[in-house]
Amino acid sequence: MGTTFLAAVTDAFGAYGGIAQYNRDFLTAAATHPAIDRVEIFPRLAPEPPVTIPQGLTVHRPSHNKLIYGLRTAVAAAIGRPGLVYNGHIYHGPLSAKLEQLSGGRMISQLHGTEVWQPLAPPVLSALDRSALVLCVSEDTRRRYRAQSQRRDDNTHIVPNTVGPHFSPAPREGAREKFGLGDRTTLLTVARLDPREEGYKGHGRVLRALPGLLDADPSTLYLIAGVGPDRARLETLVSEMGLTPHVRFLGKVPFGDLADLYRAADLFVMPSTGEGFGIVFLEAMAAGTPALGLAVGGAPDALDGLGEAVSEDAFAGHLPKAVATARGMSTDARKDLAKRTQERFGFAAFSARVHEALDRVL
The missing domain is CATH 3.40.50.2000 (Glycogen Phosphorylase B;)
Structure with missing residues (x-):
């Protein structure tokens, strides 16, 4: 027994x-x-x-x-x-x-x-x-x-x-068409819009770095998926910075569409200062999308050897390099990232x- x-x-x-x-x-x-x-x-x-x-x-x-x-x-x-x-x-x-x-x-x-x-x-x-x-x-x-x-x-x-098998690599063209991205360089964050500590998930940190990315590539688009009480503050910040054409708030994305959303993005980025682990990093990488976070809390455990975790001070300077690397990532490299993520997690x-x-x- x-x-x-x-x-x-x-x-x-x-x-x-x-x-x-x-x-x-x-x-x-x-x-x-x-x-x-x-x-x-x-x-x-x-x-x-x-x-x-x-x-x-x-x-x-x-x-x-x-x-x-x-x-x-x-x-x-x-x-x-x-x-x-x-x-x-x-x-x-x-x-x-x-x-x-x-x-x-x-x-x-x-x-x-x-x-x-x-x-x-x-x-x-x-x-x-x-x-x-x-x-x-x-x-x-x-x-x-x-x-x-x-x-x-x-x-x-x-x-x-x-991370479940639902998050896996697949042809990106259909996923990008599904979300109307064309050939735009696309960054993605999937997280609750949490107002604690002025948005500890890091949306504001990405927004403040966005003008520098636009100088290099005016097509750059930042997708924000998730709901929460911090949305109004973030929308105001986007408007004040003149970034409205370059930021989309997607709200709650149905689970069935989430894997395609990860696949559609060039880079998943969440510079959060409050992650116990960060399962969204795994979901992105299992779908073949490279991920960038901060070397804070439990995020390094999720990103070690698969994605990148940088210091808060280094984030803004490193983001353009991460975007360029992600844009140049081959289909085979994305499949390999997904395979290694599933093998470990x-x-x-x-x-x-x-x-x-x-x-x-x-």
């Missing part, structure tokens, strides 16, 4: 966003470990009914009410006696610690990045420190947690994000990392 894995998550199947995606990927991979019999998933949120549930997973109905959620998971832990408890978000840590006690199992906690960039509350840090394993998406995340941890031995294991590699991590606690 194998181990039961109880997963307390904010969201997973039927939800959107990077954390939900990671939970889906991790739990799907965990269910294929030979020592795990079944995975019981208890989400707080699920905006839409899950379309398909992989074999080995049971997804319980969401519980928005904290008290009801706590009671349901506690009953599952006490009766089901799972051998593993998955703490899918640090704010579930205190609850997950109680579930661990009720079940007599071992706790695995997940860290995505920026949640450990600030001092952690004692109950949250205590839950992490008592975890048998703390999964980190990047070396930066691991380092930041270890700097706060009171635990002497290292309970961390790095399991970076994965595809689901097969991700599953192997998950199994390696689980081997430490099973």
Whole structure:
């Protein structure tokens, strides 16, 4: 008889966003470990009914009410006696610690990045420190947690994000025609328009560098995909800089069109100062599009050996070189980039990392 894995998550199947995606990927991979019999998933949120549930997973109905959620998971832990408890978000840590006690199992906690960039509350840090394993998406995340941890031995294991097979290279002509790009040099950012720290995703940094690119190539176009409250500020900045003909706000791009959008771009650029990892870098490169980011946070883990990560000070000066290199990149070179990205971050590699991590606690 194998181990039961109880997963307390904010969201997973039927939800959107990077954390939900990671939970889906991790739990799907965990269910294929030979020592795990079944995975019981208890989400707080699920905006839409899950379309398909992989074999080995049971997804319980969401519980928005904290008290009801706590009671349901506690009953599952006490009766089901799972051998593993998955703490899918640090704010579930205190609850997950109680579930661990009720079940007599071992706790695995997940860290995505920026949640450990600030001092952690004692109950949250205590839950992490008592975890048998703390999964980190990047070396930066691991380092930041270890700097706060009171635990002497290292309970961390790095399991970076994965990228799905949907993001793959394909003929670019159709993709560029789809978005009406012609032969224009095209830069792309796919990210939430987040106003924190005057837009930490880096849209403004690209806009301020755009006039220099236009001096060299007046056809240059910057595509901004994503939604969020920072759009008004960015639109004002574009207007004030006289860049309206050279910037397009695409809003939310349907998932089915996203791979083509990456393929259509010459260069994916996101000079963000707040990435725990940066899965969009993987999506772009898996589609064959070179990527440029900042050497900040977890982005270097995603870009190392595949894309480029430069300092904040060097970004504006390096961008024209990156654009020129991307424009000259051959079809074969783009296919090779996609192949190397899938080899390192595809689901097969991700599953192997998950199994390696689980081997430490099973």
